[in-house]
Amino acid sequence: MSEFTPTIGIEVHVEVKSNSKLFSSSANSYGMATNTSVNVVDLGYPGTLPTINKEVVRQGIRTAHILNCDITRRMHFDRKNYFYPDNPKNYQITQNRTPIGRNGYVEIEVDGVKKKIEIEELHIEEDTCKSAHRSNVSLLDFNRAGVPLIEIVTKPCIKNGKEAMAYLTKLKELLFYANISDCKMEEGSMRCEPNISISKDDKFGTKVEVKNVSSIHNVGLAIDYEIKRQEEMLNNGETIREETRRFDDKNNKTILMRVKETGNDYRYFIEPDIPYLELTDEFINDALSTLPLLPDELREKYSKIGLSSLQIEKLINNRSLNDYFLGLLEYKTNYVTVVNLLLSDISSYLNKHNKVITDTHLSYEKLVNVVDNLEKGELSNKNVKDLIDSLMESDLTLEELKKEFKIENITDDSFIKEIITKVIENNPDSVNDYKSGHDRALKYLMGQVMKETKGSVNPKKANDLLVDALNK
Amino acid sequence: MSKYLNLDIRKIHELLVEKKITPLDLVEEALKEIENNKDLNAFITINDKVREEASTLGEVDPDNLFFGIPIAVKDNIITKDIRTTCASHILDNFIPIYDATAIKKLKEAKMLIIGKANMDEFAMGSTSETSYFGAPLNPRDKTRATGGSSGGSAAAVAGGIVPFALGTDTGGSIRQPASYTGIVGMKPTYGRVSRYGLVAFASSLDAIGPMTRTVYENAALLNILVGEDEKDLTSVKKDKEDFTRLIGEKIAGMKIALPKYFISDIVDEEISKRIKEVISLLQKNGAIVDIIDMKYLDTAVNLYQIIAMAEASSNLARFDGVRYGFRANDVNDVDTMYAKTRGEGFGDEVKRRIMVGSYILSGENARIYYDKALKVRDDITKEFNRIFKDYDLIIGPTTTRVAPLLGTSKDDPHKAFMDDVLVIPVNMAGLPGLNVPIGTNSEDMPIGLHIIGKAFDEATIYRLASFIEEVKR
Numbered sequence: 001m002s003e004f005t006p007t008i009g010i011e012v013h014v015e016v017k018s019n020s021k022l023f024s025s026s027a028n029s030y031g032m033a034t035n036t037s038v039n040v041v042d043l044g045y046p047g048t049l050p051t052i053n054k055e056v057v058r059q060g061i062r063t064a065h066i067l068n069c070d071i072t073r074r075m076h077f078d079r080k081n082y083f084y085p086d087n088p089k090n091y092q093i094t095q096n097r098t099p100i101g102r103n104g105y106v107e108i109e110v111d112g113v114k115k116k117i118e119i120e121e122l123h124i125e126e127d128t129c130k131s132a133h134r135s136n137v138s139l140l141d142f143n144r145a146g147v148p149l150i151e152i153v154t155k156p157c158i159k160n161g162k163e164a165m166a167y168l169t170k171l172k173e174l175l176f177y178a179n180i181s182d183c184k185m186e187e188g189s190m191r192c193e194p195n196i197s198i199s200k201d202d203k204f205g206t207k208v209e210v211k212n213v214s215s216i217h218n219v220g221l222a223i224d225y226e227i228k229r230q231e232e233m234l235n236n237g238e239t240i241r242e243e244t245r246r247f248d249d250k251n252n253k254t255i256l257m258r259v260k261e262t263g264n265d266y267r268y269f270i271e272p273d274i275p276y277l278e279l280t281d282e283f284i285n286d287a288l289s290t291l292p293l294l295p296d297e298l299r300e301k302y303s304k305i306g307l308s309s310l311q312i313e314k315l316i317n318n319r320s321l322n323d324y325f326l327g328l329l330e331y332k333t334n335y336v337t338v339v340n341l342l343l344s345d346i347s348s349y350l351n352k353h354n355k356v357i358t359d360t361h362l363s364y365e366k367l368v369n370v371v372d373n374l375e376k377g378e379l380s381n382k383n384v385k386d387l388i389d390s391l392m393e394s395d396l397t398l399e400e401l402k403k404e405f406k407i408e409n410i411t412d413d414s415f416i417k418e419i420i421t422k423v424i425e426n427n428p429d430s431v432n433d434y435k436s437g438h439d440r441a442l443k444y445l446m447g448q449v450m451k452e453t454k455g456s457v458n459p460k461k462a463n464d465l466l467v468d469a470l471n472k
Numbered sequence: 473m474s475k476y477l478n479l480d481i482r483k484i485h486e487l488l489v490e491k492k493i494t495p496l497d498l499v500e501e502a503l504k505e506i507e508n509n510k511d512l513n514a515f516i517t518i519n520d521k522v523r524e525e526a527s528t529l530g531e532v533d534p535d536n537l538f539f540g541i542p543i544a545v546k547d548n549i550i551t552k553d554i555r556t557t558c559a560s561h562i563l564d565n566f567i568p569i570y571d572a573t574a575i576k577k578l579k580e581a582k583m584l585i586i587g588k589a590n591m592d593e594f595a596m597g598s599t600s601e602t603s604y605f606g607a608p609l610n611p612r613d614k615t616r617a618t619g620g621s622s623g624g625s626a627a628a629v630a631g632g633i634v635p636f637a638l639g640t641d642t643g644g645s646i647r648q649p650a651s652y653t654g655i656v657g658m659k660p661t662y663g664r665v666s667r668y669g670l671v672a673f674a675s676s677l678d679a680i681g682p683m684t685r686t687v688y689e690n691a692a693l694l695n696i697l698v699g700e701d702e703k704d705l706t707s708v709k710k711d712k713e714d715f716t717r718l719i720g721e722k723i724a725g726m727k728i729a730l731p732k733y734f735i736s737d738i739v740d741e742e743i744s745k746r747i748k749e750v751i752s753l754l755q756k757n758g759a760i761v762d763i764i765d766m767k768y769l770d771t772a773v774n775l776y777q778i779i780a781m782a783e784a785s786s787n788l789a790r791f792d793g794v795r796y797g798f799r800a801n802d803v804n805d806v807d808t809m810y811a812k813t814r815g816e817g818f819g820d821e822v823k824r825r826i827m828v829g830s831y832i833l834s835g836e837n838a839r840i841y842y843d844k845a846l847k848v849r850d851d852i853t854k855e856f857n858r859i860f861k862d863y864d865l866i867i868g869p870t871t872t873r874v875a876p877l878l879g880t881s882k883d884d885p886h887k888a889f890m891d892d893v894l895v896i897p898v899n900m901a902g903l904p905g906l907n908v909p910i911g912t913n914s915e916d917m918p919i920g921l922h923i924i925g926k927a928f929d930e931a932t933i934y935r936l937a938s939f940i941e942e943v944k945r
Contacts, residue, residue, distance in 0.1 A: 040570050044790045046563070047550040047572060047669040049704050081786050081833070083810055090789035138806075140794075267833035269842055272675035272783060274705055 004198040004234065006227045007205070008158035009120075010219075012171060013149050014181035015127065015189040016059045022126045022148035023050030023093060030187060038142040044088030049273050056148040057100070057277065058287035059180050060124045063150050064101030065288055066178050067119050067171075072098050073279050077124075077271040082264075085138060086129040088145050094125035096268045106174070108166040117167045118155040125149050150180065156197075156204065160227070161220035168192055168216045173295050176319065185215055192219050196226040198234070205230070205240065210254055212246040222247040226254055298322070305329075311339045320356040321347070333368045334375055341370070345388045353392075360392040369398040377458035383407050413465065416449075416457050420469045423448045434470055442467070477501050477635055481537060481689050484635075488532050488540055495526040495540025495584060502542040502586045505633040513608045514627040516547050517555045518587040529582050537692055538581040544628040544637040547588035548595055549680065550669040551575050554585065558671050559593045559603035562817030563797045572669020573701045574638060574680050581696045586634055590624025593819045594788065595645055595673045597621055598891040599881045602821040607878060610653055612917060616875040619649030619891070625683045626653040636693055637683040642673050643776045644870075644895030646681045647922060650907040652875035654918030656690045656937065657683045659895075661928045662902030663708035665694075666701030672787040674780035675706075677899040687908060687938040691715035694930060710928060718935035724758025726936065727863045731766035734868025734894060734922075742913045743869045750867075750910055750921055753943060754936075761867075766859060768852045772897040773889050775852070778832055778845040779900075785829025791817065824885060853901040856924075864932055866924040868894055870907040874917035894922060904930045908937040910944055 021028050024041035041048045064071045078096035104119035127147040129140045152171065158164050172183045172190060183190040192213055197205035208230070210222045230240055245254040293301070295316050302312045315322045321342050328338060342357075350357060370391065373379035379402075384391075390401050423445055424431055433441035449462050476484055476493055487493045499522050506515060519525075526540065533539050545551060548558045550572040557563045571579070578585065592602040600623025601607040608623045610616040611631035618627045622639030625646075629637050630653035639646040641659035650657025658681045665680045672678060682693035695716070700709040730751065735744050751761045793799030793813035800812035818826070832841045859866060872893060881888045898905035904927070907920040921940060925933040 043795055045550075045568070045570070045796070046556070046558070046566070046671040046790070047568075049668050049672075049706075051703060051705060079786050081789060083789065083792065085792075085794050085806055088790065088795065090792060091786050265834050267786070267830060267838065269782060269786070269833055269838060270846075272706075273672075 004200055004227075004231050006159055006196060006198045006223075007156045008160070008164060008194055008196050008223055009156040010154050010158065010164060010167065011193045011195070012152045012168070013191045013193075014152070014175055014183060016056055016124075016148040016150055016181055017179060018053055018055045018059065018148055020053055021146035022053050022056050022124065024146050025051070026146065028147050030189065032143055034141045035143060038145070042088065042142050042145045044090075050093060050271075052274055052277070053148065056124060057279070058283075059148070060100040060122070060150060061279065061284050061287040062178055062291055063122055063152070063175065063180050064104065065291070066174050066180075066294060067101065067104040067106060067122065067152065069101030069104030069119055069122060071279065071284060072100050072102065074098070074276055075100055075279070076276045077274045078268050079271050080125075081267040084128070086131045086140060086145075088129065088142065092126060092128070093271055093274070094151075095123035097270075099123035106167055106170050108163065108170050110162050110166050115163065117163070118157050120153045120155045122150055122152045125151060156195075158194075158223075161223040164194060164223050165216050165220040168219055172216070173316070177294050177298075178291055192216070194219055194223050194226075196223055196230070197240075198227060198230045206242050208240065208242070208254075209244045210247055211244055211257065214247075214249060218247055218249055221252050222254055225252060229254065293326070298326075305335045307336060307339055311336075311343065314343050315339060318347070320358060324357045328364050328367065331364055331368045333371045337371045337374060338367065341367070341384065345384055346392070349388050349392050355392075361395055362392050366391060366398055373398065374458075377461035379407070380458045382454065413461075416453070416462055416465050417469070419449055419452045419457075420462070420466050423452060423466075424469060431470065442470070445470075475501065475632075477505070477542070478632060480686070481541065481635060481692065484541065485537050485539070489534045491532070495529050496523060498540060498542055499523055499526040499584055499586065502634050505631075506587065509611075509631050509633055511609060511614065512611060512627045512631050512633075513606055514590055514624045514631060514633060515544070515587040516557055516559060516590050516603075516605050516624070519551075519554050519585050521553075522584055522586055526584055529584075533582070536581060538578075538583050538696060540582060540584060541636065542584045542586040542634045543578060544587060544589045544625055544634050545575065545578075545585050546591050546622050546625050546637070546639050548591060548640055548671040548673070549574060549638060550671065551585060551588065554588060556588065556671070557604070558595070559591045559600075559605055560791075560818065560822070561604045561798055562791045562813070564604065566797045570669065573666035573703060574697055575669060577696055577699075578638075583636070589622070589628055589637060589639075592621035592623065592645075593822050594671070594784070595621040595640055595642055596784070596821050596825050598644070598648060598888050599876065599878070600624065600649070601878065601882060602819055604819060609878070610875050612654060613875070613915075615877055616917070617652065617878050617881065619652035619871075619875055621645040621649075622657075622683065623649050626650055626655060626657070629653075629655050629683050629685060635685055635689060638697075639681055639683045640670055640673075641679050641681055641895075641899065642677045642780060643889075643899050644892035646679075646683060647870050647895045647898075647905055647907040647920070648892055650683055651870035651909075651918065651920030651922075654909045654912075654920070655683060655685060656687050656906065656908055656941075657681065658690050658694060658906040658930065658933070659898065659904060660694060660698065660930055661708075661904045662899075663706055664710075664904070664928065664930070665697045666699070666704040666707045668701055668703040668707075672783075674783040675787060676783060677776075677780060679899070687934055687941045688716055688719055690906070690937075691719060691930075691934045708928075713931065715931050715934055718931045719938040720942075721935050721939075722758070723754065723936060723939045726754075726759040726865065726932075728754060728759055728761045728936070729764045729766075729859050729863040729866045730761060730868060731764055731769060731859075731866065733766065733769045735763075738872050738890075738893065739869055740873045740913075743872070743874070743919050746910055746913075746919045747867075747869050747921065750940065753940075757939070759936075762863070764859065764863075766866075767855050768848065769897050771848055772852065772900055773893050775845045775849055775900055776892075776896045777828070777889065778841050779849065781825050781829035782832045782842050783829070785826045785833065788818075788822065788826055793817070821885065849900050852897055856897075856901045856903060860926045864926075864929075865936055867936075868922050868924075870895060870920035870922040874913050874915065874919065898924050903927055904933055906930075906933045906937055908940055910940060 075098035099121040199205040599617035600620035625637035626649035
């Protein structure tokens, strides 16, 4: 029996960052008290008309650009007509015939192999109300009604859960870094709906759509589960129906939501309340001029200044640290040391206190000063650990802090020499080993020095002085 | 109390400035006229705060012609705190929380909204007989229809209740009732007056416009209605102009086209005769009037039935009982609620148009009907532009017949559209069009001349209309 080939496409909706909603002046902000960011337009009041938030169009242009899409220069909006209580006008304003972006791709790497995930199109549309169902009533929160969305649709070119996860991870990283969306799947600002079919020949099989998947990891699980489920069904001679399923993350299974009725008829037509939009070069360039550096550009940049790939990935994974670090590149210092600090002591502090770096008192000047002190041996890693709370919380300069913590003397050679003399006296065997060429002995002796000083001396300095003393 | 409201607006204004009368006097007179003419059924709702509003207008502004002048507003234009029903059961309890932009402008001009005028339900009809509140009667002959859909507005002005009314025109709904009742009605260029707060019937065709006793008053009211509105993306930015500025100018040298279709056998003979008299009159006064061939005019009604119904089916989807308006009782699930609310809330004509519109947009039909209609619509616009290269104005009769007897239009919904056959092409092309009375037929029913202008050239329409009005007086 020949193997089935899975074919997977993914629709992603992201809530777009903007001050106001797509077609009204209400605030676009998550987490406000129910029905407080609402006006007559959002409510679909009789007589109201949509206006267009140009910033969202700019976001669409940016998205199209970073996903390598062709930008549609002359575009319009369309009405998608369907009745549902969460749909205030009973039509959704979307883009059907002239999506703002077409024919793009996202490059992914799976097991060392690069692949382009092709983007069919991306378009701008409005979100619906959020509904909450109680025993015999349904409640509507209109805060979400009219929130701008961008929908990104891939071609059916994904082959398995792993590729899907790589695509979504990359997509999320791009959209997040380009400031398009905060991409929080748990808050619903990024929603992924894979559709999966399997087939033994060139003809596509019957498509099954999976909704309500709450994480990228679960998209992978849902896809692999679906492939297996469909294979088993076909092998058992069963027929696959076109249906919508949801992912049950307790049992890692997909569960039937509804079987698709034949021919969903949305009666699309051009939205007559919004004139055609002509995107000029000037408008497009203006939108793109504010695009920040994207992850792959950052990777290249960081690699050039000597960061390890592990450091780079960790940094990119932490947007606020990354942005902080980008600002620090204006200063001349040892960036590797900076990143080491950011990813170790500083990260620990931030995690412990649940803060972001911009909430702290760690100015660039202060951090650069710390790094310089470390470089010169005027400060040890242990000192930094001791000082970290004050460095983050106090307005005092590093010099003032050093005074306060009485750590000027640690670079005092005589203090270190005293300890070294003591260590040499107490470890005659190791000294002999060193003298007969056993390098390991030096490491042991160095360890003893650090132990005696409780790590409060600069290791480089201590090492130099120890070697001096041993070679005397 | 003497009849101040029958005076010319400039005279009323003078009396107000001289403090011989107050806005409250005018309001009392209008309210009394409404009472005296109850049988006309011109109003759905009276503004019960209008006396208070009249008393608190403040000092009369000698430069503001409209200070303290009562006006009737068609009931599909949203008025804050005044019930706005669209003459439909589905909105008969709907009290809006905002003002349409046109209403804001009336209020800025210190006009007083006396009440909400009767109309066809959601402006769908051509005799105002589809109103949930019953048809208004034609003041010229109470056995006849006012026309529609702005029938209440027409009855209020023609019946001498108020000198001014706002109407709306999607396929002739200002001009046709103006013609049937013998008043002046202007549908301005699409985009001239903000649609924000006009309950949408067919968004790409709808226009708000003035309905008045005289051409001057019409142009003056248009002055305060126009302007780009950031709330309506289809509104257009234009330099401020005075639409009365060409009124009274001679017409010698004006180039006027009369399409053959407008005097073809679809038009009542008496009306054609009157039109031909007008042509001679214009020619006698030095205007050039050419009878011309113009393509596509006969397709307009079909286009209207496709485009307007399609847009309406979507625009009226929001009336579902969820957020405002009427909601049917005794329902246990949302689909039944939709069906019952809309089933009971809408009248037959509205339901018919929603069904036709939904069908037109459904699946392949969208391509077969709707997309094709949009193409032909472009052709109509191009055809108008072609004519306007050589002519200043296009004229014809506003209607093919005089106001029909009440009750004679209901049985044939398709035939009812034919009342608007001459006015609909103007909506398709988004152009300005005006009805000016040119006399009566043998039954003493008014006949109107339809004057079509270039886009945003309402002033030239008023120039010709004022000339005709003057001569016919």
